[in-house]
Amino acid sequence: MLRYTISDSDLSAVRFALSPLNELGLSLRALSYPARFPAHLSWVRTVAESTAPTDLAILRALVDERLWVPDFLTPVPVSPLTRFDDEIATLATLADDLVERDLDAVHTSRPALLRGRPAAVRARIVEAVGAYWQTSFQPSWSRMRGVLDADIVFRGRAISRTGLAGMFAGLSPAVAFDGRYVTLCHRDPRVRIVETGGAGLTLIPSLFTLRMSSPVHDSAPPSVVYPARGAATLLEPALPTAGTALVDLLGRTRATLLEALHEPTSSTELARRLGITTSAVNQHLRVMHDAGLLTRARHGRSVLYLTSSVGAALAPLSAQ
Structure with a gap:
């Protein structure tokens, strides 16, 4: 005491x-x-x-x-x-x-x-x-x-x-x-x-x-x-809602990631919010980056991802 x-x-x-x-x-x-x-x-x-x-x-x-x-x-x-x-x-x-x-x-x-x-x-x-x-x-x-x-x-x-x-x-x-x-x-x-x-x-x-x-x-x-x-509520995974069209195009995980990346975010934070492993998130991010949907930049020891102009054009499909 x-x-x-x-x-x-x-x-x-x-x-x-x-x-x-x-x-x-x-x-x-x-x-x-x-x-x-x-x-x-x-x-x-x-x-x-x-x-x-x-x-x-x-x-x-x-x-x-x-x-x-x-x-x-x-x-x-x-x-x-x-x-x-x-x-x-x-x-x-x-x-x-x-x-x-x-x-x-x-x-x-x-x-x-x-x-x-x-x-x-x-x-x-x-x-x-x-x-x-x-x-x-x-x-x-x-x-x-x-x-x-x-x-x-x-x-x-x-x-x-x-x-x-x-x-x-x-x-x-x-x-x-x-x-x-x-x-x-x-x-x-x-x-x-x-x-x-x-x-x-x-x-x-x-x-x-x-x-x-x-x-x-x-x-x-x-x-x-x-x-x-x-x-x-902060410590629980926070899943953004991806629309049907975007899910049909990319699959639910990648569509959800694209929706989440309107702000620069690391794979660690994305994994915590989505409730999946960082390695799994990184695999999806690499594919999406190679396809031109994301940009990335190093910030200290972290790599931050953000939707590219192509990704940002696709993301509004989720609202339909």
Whole structure:
């Protein structure tokens, strides 16, 4: 149990914020222990298939069996406008002693991949996290962020209707607020009481927490990560509807892909949305590209596909 003691000044400083790195860090729990995140299984399968084995091993090594993640991967954001590039730059320059402290707080005995000189371990983590972001998060981050932004708007309206107590009651059954204390009931057997001391309290919606999450260290800025409304709809495959004429011409999968590619999208994101393997999507995309229906361009480690002028001319057939 973690209990934040809230002063009057802290009540006026309750705020909502988003962190791309925090969201990525929390997702490592589903990636490492998928059986404990059944709603995320389709997403995990697609992401695991598209992540390099060496990066995947490092990412999974960062999480322990308690589902703890180092605090440096779950930073408390100061704004709803936090950018991943800024957060990864901060991580790349994090002091050696903080890297060591956060890793040791999670692991009693560190996995081999997280041992060695702190600078080398940090560089290894930064490289794996950066690659993971580009292949698995960046292509769909705008959609993820839309769900998180919508949740923040909903919570703001809840405050205006029912006050802070009503808003806190709606975050999660594991979160309680009695006017002076915010109590977080989680599996950590320790009883921790933290004075917020005028630092305020940051509330962070997430697609990758089941009940709620909080920092490992008491010295971290006070924060509560809670499940965002609408997370399930985003994590479930989202199939666009292709019309009969286009399906008759291309087949349902390729027609659906063409309908989905009015915006630049990676094969990883397409596979997640359609509920099929990335390799299967890539086979279809290669054929469609060779036929002139798609264009493609590399963006970091990802290849983004988009309908060509020929593909765009065919796509309206779906509306007939």
